[in-house]
Amino acid sequence: MIKIDVVSECSLWSKKIKKNNTFFNSIIKFFPKKYKFIGKKINLTILLSNNKNIKKLNKDFRNKNKPTDVLSFPFEKKFNLKKSNYLGDIVISYEFMNKPKNISIFEFKQKVVKIFIHGFLHLLGHDHIKLKDFKKMSKEEDKIYKFITTKVV
Structure with a gap:
């Protein structure tokens, strides 16, 4: 099972998601079986940030001096x-x-769920530098998102 620790360094998040720990940990419960790691204790951390701080991380770790939606x-x-x-x-x-x-x-x-899935797949080694990898990752993202939405709705 996966446990997510959520840290928020931007108070604006609480306007849209009241209990962010509960929100992300409930999403993972609806993931397809192959991503639940049943019988294992798997952890990851999510930092809910803003453009200013993510821009700094993007510059420091990817040498790109601009904000982005997600970093993994x-x-x-x-x-x-x-x-x-x-x-x-x-x-x-x-x-x-x-x-x-x-x-x-x-x-x-909805956007947060989609970008979380994207970041999660990066943690598992997926990438989208080459077109074939982009297509493969996009297909997997869509599959997980559809799987989640059929369970939640």
Whole structure:
């Protein structure tokens, strides 16, 4: 089972998601079986951030001097279930999720779920540098999102 620790360094998040720990840990419960790691104790951390702080991380770790929607920092290059119980860290920018500014709470949460799935797949070693990898990752993201929404709705 996966346990998510959520840290918020941006108070704006609480306007859209009241109990962020509960929100993210409930999402993971609806993941397909292959991503639940049943019988294992797997952890990851989510940092709910803003454009200013994610821009600094993006510059420091990716040499890109601009904000982005999500950053993933895998604990290992390729996650090995036998060697580690920590997946890594995901950082999400509030401003990217809150576009347009009049977005409803429901739409905001949908965007956060999608970007969380994206970051999660990066922690597992997926990437989208090459077109074929982009297509493969996008397909997997869509599959997980559809699986979650059929369970939640």
